[in-house]
Amino acid sequence: MPVDPPKSSIEQIIADLNKKDLYHLAYGRLLEAIEEDPGNENLPILLGDTCLGLNDFNEANRLYSKALEKQPDQQRVLSRMPRVLLGTGDKEGAIEAGKRLIKLVPAARKNVSAISLADTYERLNEIELAKATIDEVVTDGDEEKAMVEYVMARVLIQEKKYEEAVQRFKQYIEMRDSFEYEKALSPSAEAWFMICKAYDRMGEYDLAWEAAEHAHRDFQGWDGRKMLQDLDEMRSFMTRPVIEGIAQADKEYPWAPLFIVGMPRSGTTLLEQILSMHPSVSNGGEMATPSKMTLDLPRITNSLLPWPKSMIDMRARDANKLGDIYMKAVAYFAGDSTIASNKSLMLQIQLGFLSRVMPNSRAIMLYRHPLDNAVSCHTTPILLVGHRYTTDLSTFGKIWVARRKLQEHWIEHLDIPIMELHYESLVQNQDEETRRIIDFLDVEWEPGCLDFHKSTNVARTISSDQVNKKMYSTSDGRWRNYEKYLGPVIDEVGEYL
Missing domain, CATH: 1.25.40.10 (Tetratricopeptide repeat domain)
Structure with missing residues (x-):
């Protein structure tokens, strides 16, 4: 080798x-x-x-x-x-x-x-193929045995055999904790989140919360002050006079960007999956390109100012160049569509900048009940993809409010078309809200948008449980099952309850 x-x-x-x-x-x-x-x-x-x-x-x-x-x-x-x-x-x-x-x-x-292939089958809901692939594996060593245990526990979740799944995840954790394990092979934190999911579906909410706390155990102590400072600084800096003074791109772009702006676990994946059924819309997922653009900004503009003040030095030709960077990334996946969506979780802080670079863009501000949002973020493994603020519920509440206020700020100050959408309304009034979304995009009605779960664009994110099934509203009001744990969040988000 x-x-x-x-x-x-x-x-x-x-x-x-x-x-x-x-x-x-x-x-x-x-x-x-x-x-x-x-x-x-x-x-x-x-x-x-x-x-x-x-x-x-x-x-x-x-x-x-x-x-x-x-x-x-x-x-x-x-x-x-x-x-x-x-x-x-x-x-x-x-x-x-x-x-x-x-x-x-x-x-x-x-x-x-082979075990990794079985894991792929399981994530695609191809349960029989996953089990058949595992059956052909003759494990050799603790690493392989642990991997098999993990995949089979996930299979049991799919089969709704939750008690068996919990036992196998716990066996996996014991095996995993006995030797050094590469992060890419699923750390024990992810297994604890899966145990949380199993207990939640069994209605054992105290045990589910306890499992989530196990998952967060090794991630304590994250300091959210810098993130809060960045959000507040953007809102203070980007007043209407400042925004109007920032140069705007003056060229035509082949695609109209659609920015889906929301918190994690607020329904952004569901919305993008609905839009994937429309032939005019291509899904960009969580595009990191805007982050590249903000990093390129000082070099392109020769600005000595730090972000976000470096936007002041942007000229129209600079904005055009930055827009070209974005369109180059869009061209990789957009094909014959006319609208390219982006649901990056950085959009809340980047939207003002992007509205000047691509004035043909639109945005959908997506909201979810803060306590449902808190429960969903705390009990799913978004922690493991960089969202450390989900560990401490008080910090989560502070950041939730700061991000929401920035969304409201953009609605008041930006000139691009912006639509407000509530997750709860989308799942309870699917037809009405889907038609409102399509009208906002100014494209022809597509009946397939109501059958988003049939999309060939199989969503595979943490949010994929809902978007690969018909619309359901069982996650609406889920916070009540965990209300006794949510005091720190309630203290911070009270004005939005």
Whole structure:
């Protein structure tokens, strides 16, 4: 088996940042490193890893595919392709990538690759194929046995055998905690979140919350003051006179950006899946490109000011150049559509900037009841993709309010068309709200938007449970099952209750 070359210092720094889920920081460092060392072929792969951590599956796919064109048998890159292709909605591609990896890896790693393929089948709800693939695996060593335990526990969740699933997840955690385990092979925190899910579905809400607390145990102490400062600074700085004084792009773009702006677990994936049924709309997922644009801004404008004040030095030609960067990313997935959606969780802080760079854009402000939002964020593994503020409920409440106030600020101050949408209304009044969305986009009515669960664009995010089924409202008011734990959130979000 070929030995990986030693990492350069910047590669080691980026790898360490990614392991700590500091993907946005890693993203900025990588862009600088690639500019300084464009011949380093490992850096774009690391950028793909970072985009994967940011859930920007389209950009990760582009970067990995480019690397595979140069060297088709890169096992490290191939091992990530099933997850990437799941994220882009390419079901068949994800399965084929898993099968290809099994053929390429040495005999010592074939079991691991086969178990990973079974995991892909499970995430696609292909339960019988997942079990059949596992049945063919003869485990050799603790790592493989733990992986099998984890996949089979997930299968049991799918089969609604929740008590058995809990036992197998706990067995997995015992095995996992007995030896060093690569993060990519699912840490015990993710298993605790799955136990939480099982208990929740059994109606054992105290046990579910206890499991969630286990998952958060190793992530205490995150300081949210910098995030709150950034949100408040943006709202204070971007007054209407300042916004009107920032140069605006003056060129035509081939696609109209649609920004879906909301908190995690607020329904952004559901909304994007509904829109995926319309032929005029292409889904960009959580595009990281705007973060690249904000990092490129000082270089393009020659500004000495830090973000966000560097926007003041932007000229129309700079805005055009930044818009071209965004459109280049859109071109990779948009095809013949006229509207390209983006549901990045950074949009709340970036929307003012993007409205000047792409004045043909629109935005949908998506809201969810703060306590339902808090429960959903605290009991699902978004913690593991960088959302550390979900561990402390008081911090979550403060950040929820700051982000909501920034959304309200944009509605008052921006000139682009903005629609407000409540998750609860969308699930309770599907037909009416879907028609309102389509009217807002100024496109023809498409009946298929009501059958979003039939989309071939199989959503594979943490939110995929709802979007791959018919509309349901059982998550509306779920917070009442956990009310006794929510005091710290209630204290912060009271004005929105």
